[in-house]
Amino acid sequence: MPYLDLRGVTVRQDTHEILRDVGLQVGRGEIVSLIGPSGSGKSTLLRTLIGLQPVVSGSLTLDGVAIDMTAASAPRALRARAAIVFQQFGLFDHMSVLRNLTLAPTVVAGRPRAEVEEAARHRLRMLGLADKAEIRPSRLSGGQKQRVAIARALMTQPDLLLLDEPTSALDPRLVSEVTALLRDLARAGMTIIQVSHGMESVAALSDRIVLLEDGRVRAVGAGARAAAEPSIAAFMNAHR
């Protein structure tokens, strides 16, 4: 049984169907890339997985636990296991970097502040951001913001990490830094689903590539030859 088994997700806005009967099967520790033309529903699919997008239908089994995506309790259940890094990061500029990291563990999980701060500082150190703990996120560079956003997501101890365009705001040197980080996380058992436009990193990084088109899954490529699946290869060639 796959770690993540998503079936029959349909999202409707007004009369338009943004996602139609979308399914997705992912193994633990896999890195999945969602690709496709703009408006194909990639970001919407990512948002459904963190409970930000109401769905018409859909069910999910996550690590053996069944979640009815249409239920009112779905967002809470999803957010207990998953975390997201937004394209624009969504860091809170009116609080320190450290508080950004400690907010959810203290407020949502109710863990003691001192313990959480210790863990947050440790994580910042690991990402080379030890000296940035007390400043506001707005003073960070794009690459630093990216790492803080990832650190904040990891503070909720997820085992599914979602990333929306993680490399779009970064210069090439930082791209390889982020991909290395993602690879390390996956090796440690983190399942990662990213929406990406950076086709080089998609090809190099992904265990699974999902091509969306017009709200449907057009093709899925898996394993070492994921990028060789014909329609995926065609799309990637056209968007390189």
Add this chain to the structure above:
Amino acid sequence: MIAFSHYDAALLARALWMTVVLSVAGGLAGLAGGTALACLRMARGRLFAPLRFLAAGYVQVVRRVPFIVTLYIVFFLTGMAGLDVSEVTVAIWAIGLIAAGYIAEIVHGGLRSVPADQIEAAVTLNLPLLARWRHVIVPQALPVIVPPTVGYLVLFIKDTALASQVGVLELNQAGVILSNRGLPTMQVFLAVLGLYFALSYPLTRLSRMLEKRLALS
């Protein structure tokens, strides 16, 4: 429910008229005073330095003193000075003094908002002082000045409610009198608040409309 008698309605009407008189006269006094103060603050040259300082100081201080205190000061100052002025005049002066402080700040800000290169361009065109003001400075400053000034008139209407403290029979005082006469308090104050609203709300709307329209052009 006790209906308002003819006398009660007449009292309310007279009080409403007084509120209008106080607002309009006070507002006009403030407009004149405020514009004069703002122009003083814009005056260049060392000769005007003390006046500039006084004008700026006045604007700073008068906006930090409660209206009721200003009202008492004007009331007792005219009394001590032996000036024979009516309570209504005292209230108008007090409103004018406060309004001048607020309006001066707005007008000053509006005049300062005209870019320096505009004024320099006018100077290099050899426009005389008066023409510079009339054709370059004022037309560009007015859109910045007018909407908030209209908005502030609402503030001065609300201040007139305190004129009762020096014995002027205006709308708020009429409410107190009618209520003490035994009329249904709730209705009396609903009527008073409703009349104030009828005076203020059109100005609020006008201010917002001007702001939007002038921002577009």
Add this chain to the structure above:
Amino acid sequence: MTALHFQPVLQRLPFLLGGVATTVLLSVASFGAGLFLAGGLAVLRAEGPKAGRRFGTIYSTIMTNTPQLSQIFAIFYCLPLLGVIVSPFASVFIGMALNAAAYLADILTTGLGRVPPLYHDAAASLGLTRRQAYMRVIFPHALQTMAPALANHFQIMILGSSMASIFGVEDLTGRAYDVGSTTFRILEVMLVTGVLYALLSIALTGLFALGRRLFEGAA
């Protein structure tokens, strides 16, 4: 014109300063209560049901277009009719808080509009409930961006609290009147009172600037 004599007034300066304490207490209390109500009104206006939104806007429109003095009078006269007997201080406090709620709700509504939409999503994705998101993320952000406007309204409330004297509250203006009627130096005492209000206001402006610098320095 008779000469001004400040001596009798200055002798009673400690008494007046006691009035300053009441002025500050009344303003702080009604600002706090007003801000609490304004928070509710602003959320109602931002995402309440249609009727709730309309109520929020109408409330602010009515309260900001009528004099606070008449509002307090209405409360002062009407509360006893409802069987509620409270002190003059409490009447003024209620009136000021309800009035402040309207202005502060306008300010907070602007502030909520300036919170980046992504903050709502980010807070939700971290598992915060709507309530937690508002208390921990959305309101703190709105309060910070609107801090100058809020501080400005607090200054206005300090000045407005002088109306309390009309209802017999011993605030600065109330005590000034007392001193005036015992010393018969009413003009002098009002001039001193005006200076005290101005000093209080300038001190608050300084305090606010200092607080802001410390806050931003720490960040």
